[in-house]
Amino acid sequence: MSANDRQINRFNQMNDLLPNQLNENTELISTALQYLSKSGYQQVETPIIEDSDLFARKGGGELMGLVCTFSDARGQRVSLRPEFTSSIIRLYIEQNNKQDSETKWSYAGPVFRYRSYGQMVLEQFTQVGGEVIGDQEANTDSELICTAYNGLKKLGVKNPKITIGDAKSLSKFFNTFEISNPAKQFIKSNLGNIRSGITDQKQLVELAIESGLTDEEGSATGSDSGSKALLKLEELSKDQINKPLGRRTPTEIITRLESKGSVVNDKNEFSRAVDFASKLVAINGDSNNSLDSADQLISIAGLGSKFFDPLKSLLLDLENKGLPIENLSLDFGMVRGISYYTGMIFELTSGNDSISLGGGGRYDKLAANLGGTNSNALGFAYNIDAISEAIK
Amino acid sequence: MIRFGIPSDGALHKDTIEFLSDCGLNIVRPNPRSYTGEIVDVTGVIVHFQRAGDITLLVENQSLDLGIAGYDRYMETRDPQIDTDVLIGELGFGQCTLSFAVPEDWLDVSNLADLSEVAIQFRERGLELKIATKFPRLVSRFLVARGVNYFSIVPTSGTLEAAPAMGYADLIVDIISSGNTIKQNKLKTIKGGDVIASQACLIANRSTIETNPKLQTECDMLTNAINSYLKSRV
Numbered sequence: 001m002s003a004n005d006r007q008i009n010r011f012n013q014m015n016d017l018l019p020n021q022l023n024e025n026t027e028l029i030s031t032a033l034q035y036l037s038k039s040g041y042q043q044v045e046t047p048i049i050e051d052s053d054l055f056a057r058k059g060g061g062e063l064m065g066l067v068c069t070f071s072d073a074r075g076q077r078v079s080l081r082p083e084f085t086s087s088i089i090r091l092y093i094e095q096n097n098k099q100d101s102e103t104k105w106s107y108a109g110p111v112f113r114y115r116s117y118g119q120m121v122l123e124q125f126t127q128v129g130g131e132v133i134g135d136q137e138a139n140t141d142s143e144l145i146c147t148a149y150n151g152l153k154k155l156g157v158k159n160p161k162i163t164i165g166d167a168k169s170l171s172k173f174f175n176t177f178e179i180s181n182p183a184k185q186f187i188k189s190n191l192g193n194i195r196s197g198i199t200d201q202k203q204l205v206e207l208a209i210e211s212g213l214t215d216e217e218g219s220a221t222g223s224d225s226g227s228k229a230l231l232k233l234e235e236l237s238k239d240q241i242n243k244p245l246g247r248r249t250p251t252e253i254i255t256r257l258e259s260k261g262s263v264v265n266d267k268n269e270f271s272r273a274v275d276f277a278s279k280l281v282a283i284n285g286d287s288n289n290s291l292d293s294a295d296q297l298i299s300i301a302g303l304g305s306k307f308f309d310p311l312k313s314l315l316l317d318l319e320n321k322g323l324p325i326e327n328l329s330l331d332f333g334m335v336r337g338i339s340y341y342t343g344m345i346f347e348l349t350s351g352n353d354s355i356s357l358g359g360g361g362r363y364d365k366l367a368a369n370l371g372g373t374n375s376n377a378l379g380f381a382y383n384i385d386a387i388s389e390a391i392k
Numbered sequence: 393m394i395r396f397g398i399p400s401d402g403a404l405h406k407d408t409i410e411f412l413s414d415c416g417l418n419i420v421r422p423n424p425r426s427y428t429g430e431i432v433d434v435t436g437v438i439v440h441f442q443r444a445g446d447i448t449l450l451v452e453n454q455s456l457d458l459g460i461a462g463y464d465r466y467m468e469t470r471d472p473q474i475d476t477d478v479l480i481g482e483l484g485f486g487q488c489t490l491s492f493a494v495p496e497d498w499l500d501v502s503n504l505a506d507l508s509e510v511a512i513q514f515r516e517r518g519l520e521l522k523i524a525t526k527f528p529r530l531v532s533r534f535l536v537a538r539g540v541n542y543f544s545i546v547p548t549s550g551t552l553e554a555a556p557a558m559g560y561a562d563l564i565v566d567i568i569s570s571g572n573t574i575k576q577n578k579l580k581t582i583k584g585g586d587v588i589a590s591q592a593c594l595i596a597n598r599s600t601i602e603t604n605p606k607l608q609t610e611c612d613m614l615t616n617a618i619n620s621y622l623k624s625r626v
Contacts, residue, residue: 053544056520060541065532071547121473182508186539193537211538211584212503246495246562247519248510256509257500265505371518 013115013123021388025126028155028384029108032128035154039147041106041130046087048110052077057369058086059340066113068122080112085363085379086370088131093372102137106130108384129360129381133367140378141344141362142317148380149323152348152357155382156391159351161327163284165334166311167341167361173280176303177273183213183265187277192335194274195281201274205267214265276301281333287315290330314344327351340366343378350390357390358382393438394601394610397450397459400427400441404592407485408460411592415621417614436610445469451597452476457607458597458614464490464567464590468527475599479615484622486592490527492585493574494563495556504584507563508540514562515542524548524561527587531565534587553577594618 010016017025033043052069068080081087084107092103108128115121130147132140145162152160174184186208193199199207208214276297283293291308298307311330319325334345343362350357360380367375398412398419399405409419412431419439421429429439442450447459448469458479470476494501501507511521521543525531528545535543546561553573555561565587568574574581594615601607 053520056544060515060520060536060543064544065536077547180505180509181512182505182539184539185508185512185541186505189536189539189541207538210504211508212505212582213508246556246559247514248498248562252513253498253500256506256513369515369518 011122013121015124015385025384025388028388029126029128031155032151032382032384033106033108035151036106036128036130036147039104039130039151041104044088044091044105044107045109046081046084046091046107048081049078050081050087050090052079054086054090054370055079055082058089058366063340068112068114082113083111084109084127084129084381085131085366088379089133089366089370089372089377092133092375093367093370102135103133104130105133125386126384127358127381128384129358129379131377131379133375133377135376135378139317140376141314142321144360144378144380145318145344145346146321146323148346148348148358148360148382151382152387155387157350157357157387158391159327160357161329161349161351161354162323163329163331163334163347163349164287164311164314165331165345165347165361166308166343167345168343169308169311169332170280171342172307173277173298173303174273176301177276178269179265179273180213183208183270183273186211186213187274188335191277191281191333194278195333195335201271201278204274205271208265208270209267214267214270216267281335284331284333285329287325287328287330290332291315294330294332311344340369346380348380348382350386355386355390356383357386393436394458394607394614395440395456396437396614397440397442397447397456397461399444399447399460402444404444404460404462404486405441408592411483411485412618415617417617434613436606437614448476448595451595454597454600456597457600458611459595460592461595462486462488462590463593464488464527464530464588466593466595467588468530474597476595476597478593479596479611480594480618480622482622483592483594483618484625487590488567488569489589490530490565490587491568491581492563492565492587493553493568493579493581496575496578496580501582503582504538504540507582507585508538511540511542520544521563522546522561523563523565524552524555525565526552527565530587538584553579 055067056064063082067082069077072078088105088107106129109126110124111127112122112124115123132144149160149162174187190199190204194204209216279297280294283290291312294308299305318328334347340363341361342364345361347359348357349355358381360378362378364376366377367373398408412419417434418432419429420432421441427441429441431437431439440456444462445465447456447461448466450456451459452471452474460483463481466478492507494507501510514521523531523543524546526548528547532545548555552564552566554577555564556579557577564579568581571581596611601611
């Protein structure tokens with residue numbers, strides 16, 4: 001056996017930092033935290049390992065595909081944190097922070113993710129970021145975006161770019177079509193594939209038919225009703241030991257069974273939703289041109305002229321706050337964490353090569369989903385390793 | 393010598409031995425507890441008997457050069473970064489389907505769209521739909537692609553069919569052949585709930601074989617024997 005056979009190498013994408021690089025990264029982290037402190041954020045720290053359900057509850061299967069999860073010595077499923085937001089919200093809930101006071105917390109530390117869904121390459125990188133929880137001000141979105149953008153310049157990034165999307169507009173858009181929640185979720189989950197051309201509209205409709213979201217005849221089949229349903233309900237209630245229903249009750253099952261007939265996923269309406277979604281997610285670029293294109297599409301769909309007023313208001317706010325509009329673009333197909341963002345989403349990139357340096361958005365439902373009370377919340381994070389490369 | 397892995401356990405073991413015999417590759421095992429064997433009248437091949445679920449990993453980490461594995465298990469455990477490939481995709485045995493099965497008394501759930509709505513209802517109650525399966529990656533990818541996002545996987549290595557009755561999962565995704573076991577456990581399959589159709593396949597580590605002419609020759613001998621038999625059955 002040679003000496004090389006005994007050598008243990010580091011994993012790819014888990015980088016060592018030699019003294020010079022370590023000093024640079026430490027400097028960046030310190031500068032970012034000081035900047036956030038001056039912007040009113042107080043630093044907190046949370047564990048690297050958390051209960052896997054924390055991340056499953058936040059982002060579902062979409063996020064869990066990126067998370068390193070394993071069983072601890074007791075057999076409990078635990079995960080290396082892929083980001084800080086879930087932990088910060090968990091901490092906020094545990095601290096029973098009041099809804100009427102705004103909490104601004106910052107953080108710094110390593111996070112761990114698989115590079116893309118289902119891949120085996122686990123990466124470690126350092127995040128520095130801030131979360132605003134319980135915000136009441138109307139212009140907090142623009143304030144956060146400006147904080148994130150100006151912070152990049154403080155860190156030495158020349159001419160950073162910012163791309164903004166809007167999960168709320170996308171949800172509003174889907175709500176205008178007469179399709180069920182599963183159908184909306186189905187289309188949203190495939191927006192990235194539609195845009196990249198992995199899936200075309202025809203394939204998507206076929207997959208929807210296969211899943212039962214719609215069918216060739218065009219409408220959902222009818223359901224049992226009246227006395228038949230009542231008989232089934234009685235039967236289910238009596239025989240719980242031999243026929244367990246798990247965590248569903250007979251009433252839930254029968255109620256849903258009775259309502260199934262009224263959930264119409266007409267194939268034409270479903271196809272129309274897929275068609276318009278495909279056109280909307282293709283719109284990206286300069287903010288004025290993108291808004292014009294999106295307005296035209298909405299007009300063709302008959303969805304009203306004020307559809308994008310909140311987004312227009314945000315852009316005006318940003319311009320008034322001094323954000324250089326030439327460095328701002330819109331992307332109606334931004335699907336970053338689409339399942340948990342509830343409003344504006346944004347991504348920060350380097351000026352020259354569009355490398356992602358960080359991003360964030362609004363996620364007002366997360367506290368409630370994690371067992372807390374309803375709290376508005378939004379935040380962002382920098383990728384320190386990417387910024388370190390960008391400023392070389 | 394080329395290291396050829398075949399399943400040492402389960403239904404695939406017996407079927408693999410019979411299949412290879414039909415291909416003219418008669419496997420000899422010195423004793424039932426031996427982990428290695430050879431092929432009668434064939435030199436240059438050492439047969440390794442390994443757990444069916446481990447063969448993909450062993451081919452990837454170069455402990456084996458090629459092997460027979462279930463396509464479902466290959467797709468679940470393979471690392472796309474490693475140069476392991478399917479040489480012959482359909483060996484014609486070990487057919488089964490990885491499918492969803494829900495309690496039969498979920499009268500309102502007959503297809504995947506229904507399951508998606510139940511998942512949303514669970515989330516609104518602050519819960520996740522718990523799914524017991526031995527194929528967490530395949531199942532997760534399948535569900536996310538179909539818009540079912542709110543679920544948690546309960547990785548399970550033992551008997552899955554009892555999971556809903558015991559309460560540690562709401563439903564299961566398991567290999568289904570005849571469907572009798574599912575029915576006996578008061579479960580039912582749903583439309584659109586077939587994750588993957590599987591059968592035995594021949595996999596190989598291309599980077600070890602293609603860089604070694606002797607291994608390539610031995611690999612070609614094995615694949616030619618198998619392909620000849622498969623062609624003769626058509």
